[in-house]
Amino acid sequence: SMYHGNEIPGFPAHPHRGFETVTIVRKGLVAHADSLGATARYGEGDVQWLTTGAGIQHGEMFPLVHEDKDNTLDLFQIWLNLPAKNKMAPPNFTMFWAHEIPHYIHCDEHNRHAKVEIVAGDYHAVENPAVIKALPPPTHSWANEPDSEVAIWIIQLDAGASLQLPTASSSAVRSLYLTSGEGVTLAGETFCKRVMIELKPDQAVTITNPLTTPIELLLLQGKPIGEPMAARGPFVMNSQEELIQAMNEYHRTEFGGWPWPSRSHTHGLAERFAQYPDGRRE
Structure with missing residues (x-):
């Protein structure tokens, strides 16, 4: 089962290191x-970035x-x-509250909207040349x-709307996931199911909602x-020796x-x- 709580669904206390x-x-x-x-309650568009x-x-x-309704x-x-160099950095988390997260909105001549929620990575708009700055990452x-080119963008397209993606360098890796709806058109090809599409980031591509x-x-x-990567369960390190060290230190x-009662x-x-x-509260 995805849920492991006995009375409340979710993932009770568990460890992580290295990512x-x-x-x-x-x-x-x-x-x-x-x-x-530390503790928090977030949702309805919020983002938690945990180091x-x-x-x-x-x-x-x-x-x-x-x-009185579904949760x-x-x-x-x-x-x-x-x-x-940062795998042993002090753990912490950052909250991006929904009202703080930047957006780009493009409206075409038929009043069809394309909206981009910019969780990470500045967005260089093509239709209305502008740079929408992302919130600072941890x-x-x-x-x-500076040169990581990390981007996390959520794209919403009205029926019939299109959006041209800004390009990035050829050394970046770019993947596009259809998460809601049953179809998307890219470069003239229509996919009629939920898909993950690998894109060439240095080539211009237009996304259309068909x-x-x-x-x-x-x-x-x-x-x-x-860099080398070694992962096992909740730990992501650079070697098997570091994984063993992480497990031993956790135990x-x-x-x-x-520190919590449950x-x-x-x-x-x-x-x-x-x-x-540090005691700060938002």
């Missing part, structure tokens, strides 16, 4: 708690806040590797490297870090232990908020 998670919640809520004593670094335990629970949850969680993230209903796509992009230290800790009916390890 980042970018959790984009489209619908519903997530309750976060971690071994640093696991040297090691952290965290729980991701999906609270059942509605008794729908729709999210993407993207794992982003850390370069070797300090130790690969996305914070349907009579809106569609949504997720674009992921970045240059490879170019010995529990990455600081678990490994499935949630926040009752609290509104969205974040409390950071």
